[in-house]
Amino acid sequence: MKKRVLITGITGQDGAYLSRLLLDKGYEVHGIVRRVALEDPEHRLWRLRPILKKINLHSASLESYASIFDVVEKVKPQECYHLAAQSFVSYSFEDEFSTINTNINGTHYTLSALKNKAPKCKFYFAASSEMFGKVKKTPQTEDTSFYPRSPYGISKVAGYELTRNYREAYNLFACNGILFNHESPMRGYEFVTRKITNGAARIKAGLAKELRLGNLHAKRDWGFSGDYVEAMFLMLQQDKPDDYVIATGETHTIKEFLDLAFDHLGLDWHKYVKSDKSLFRPAEVNILCGDYSKAKKKLKWKPKVNFKNLVKMMVDEDLKLVSPHS
Ligand code: G4F
Numbered sequence: 001m002k003k004r005v006l007i008t009g010i011t012g013q014d015g016a017y018l019s020r021l022l023l024d025k026g027y028e029v030h031g032i033v034r035r036v037a038l039e040d041p042e043h044r045l046w047r048l049r050p051i052l053k054k055i056n057l058h059s060a061s062l063e064s065y066a067s068i069f070d071v072v073e074k075v076k077p078q079e080c081y082h083l084a085a086q087s088f089v090s091y092s093f094e095d096e097f098s099t100i101n102t103n104i105n106g107t108h109y110t111l112s113a114l115k116n117k118a119p120k121c122k123f124y125f126a127a128s129s130e131m132f133g134k135v136k137k138t139p140q141t142e143d144t145s146f147y148p149r150s151p152y153g154i155s156k157v158a159g160y161e162l163t164r165n166y167r168e169a170y171n172l173f174a175c176n177g178i179l180f181n182h183e184s185p186m187r188g189y190e191f192v193t194r195k196i197t198n199g200a201a202r203i204k205a206g207l208a209k210e211l212r213l214g215n216l217h218a219k220r221d222w223g224f225s226g227d228y229v230e231a232m233f234l235m236l237q238q239d240k241p242d243d244y245v246i247a248t249g250e251t252h253t254i255k256e257f258l259d260l261a262f263d264h265l266g267l268d269w270h271k272y273v274k275s276d277k278s279l280f281r282p283a284e285v286n287i288l289c290g291d292y293s294k295a296k297k298k299l300k301w302k303p304k305v306n307f308k309n310l311v312k313m314m315v316d317e318d319l320k321l322v323s324p325h326s
Contacts, residue, residue: 002028006075006121008062008110009083010055011037013186014126016047018081018229023054025233030075032068032084035059047186062106065113072113079236081124082110085155088190089130092152093282103155104162111166111174122173122236125163128156129180129221129247129288138251139291142178142243149283160243167241175235177228180247180290183310184225185317192254193222193314196261201318203272204265210272214279216254219287223248224305224313234299247290248303260311265319 005022009015010031019029037044038059045052058074060067062084072080085103086092092099107125114121132140133149148154160176167174187194192213199211223246231246262269295301305313 002026003079004028004030004075004077005079005081006030006032006072006077007081007083008032008106009085009126010057011045011047012083012087013047013184013188013225014083014182014229014232016186017184017226018083018232019048019051019055021229021233023051029055030071030077031055031057032060032071033057034061062102062109065109068106068109069113069117072110073117076118077121079122079124080110080114080118081126081232082107083126085126086152088188089150089152090190090279090281092150092155096151099151100155103152104158107159107162111162111172115166115170115172119170119172122241123163123166123175124232124236125159125174125176127160127163127176127178127243128153129178129290130285131157131160131178132288133285135287138287139247139249139289140245141291142245142294149285150281153285164243173236173241175241176243177232177235178243178245178290179228180221180223180245180288182223182225182228183314185314186225187314193257196254196257197311197314197318198322200261200265200267200269200315201322204267204319205322207322210274212274212276212279213254214276214281215284216258216273216275217286218284219251219253219289221247221249221251221289222257222307222310223303224310227303227305231295231299231301234301238298242298244295244299245290245292246295246301247292248307249290249292250307251287251289252307257311260308261315264312264315
């Protein structure tokens with residue numbers, strides 16, 4: 001009998017990589033999507049297109065306990081990866097209520113439905129390095145205290161605590177993956193890495209003349225999503241549930257990302273990048289750098305794709321997309 005897995009947020013970057021990984025491992029993959037996604041698969045399910053026939057999609061909303069409960073009752077998963085969230089930090093400042101309500105309630109509903117209908121199911125929560133916010137120390141470990149700087153970060157701290165509490169109070173096999181920024185050619189266009197690689201490719205192809213960005217001084221620890229979903233999987237294969245930092249241990253500025261991306265195309269970014277004050281955040285996270293020693297020791301996990309190759313991979317794929325016939 002195949003193992004049944006339920007993935008919330010299956011339409012996103014991580015959902016797409018994780019479903020492929022679990023299909024390869026012989027799982028029966030179920031995913032929760034919004035009803036609108038099923039009505040508009042061309043635009044909303046593009047990341048899943050090559051595997052659509054191999055997975056089972058269920059319509060439900062993170063805002064409705066009843067809808068999550070129904071799917072959990074129907075699928076009775078043995079593993080559940082809760083990736084769904086309003087995950088764009090910048091937008092969380094504009095609509096803090098919906099970010100906080102959806103992210104916290106969605107996590108709570110999923111945990112509660114599992115407790116009631118699939119209490120043996122192993123649960124993974126997509127926690128985030130945004131929880132460290134105004135960092136207390138560098139590099140950040142599982143023991144570094146949180147100081148979130150955005151409604152998004154606050155919602156993730158609450159999700160993290162809910163996950164821990166369901167583990168301690170209800171004996172659920174529940175893990176927090178404290179994932180640092182992770183990117184890929186399937187990254188959404190609103191995040192800075194994809195905005196840069198897509199922008200650079202469009203400039204190279206003559207489709208754009210400039211790229212407007214906000215704070216170029218922020219530092220991030222950027223890894224590859226394909227590597228990070230393996231860590232999620234490994235967390236749920238352990239004997240005991242626990243929390244893990246998943247990172248590369250390296251930090252780079254947005255400027256360094258620009259250098260590599262534009263250099264790769266033989267361009268000088270200084271000629272094209274324009275500073276746009278409206279893209280600065282009201283409260284910024286200046287530096288993130290993760291220490292993944294615990295994951296290395298316990299999960300035997302380490303990142304495979306380094307910063308330079310990640311940037312190159314993303315630029316190459318974006319160049320193909322903007323100039324498909326060259
Ligand atoms: O790419 P970003 O939007 O990612 P951010 O805010 O670090 O969040 C991502 O990583 C988190 C893990 O730490 C996840 F939890 C979260 O869901 C998401 O995946 O911005 C990165 C940095 C920021 O400092 C931002 O101010 O890039 C800076 N930046 C400068 N110009 C910009 C821009 N960010 C965006 N999105 N767009 C700009 O034009």
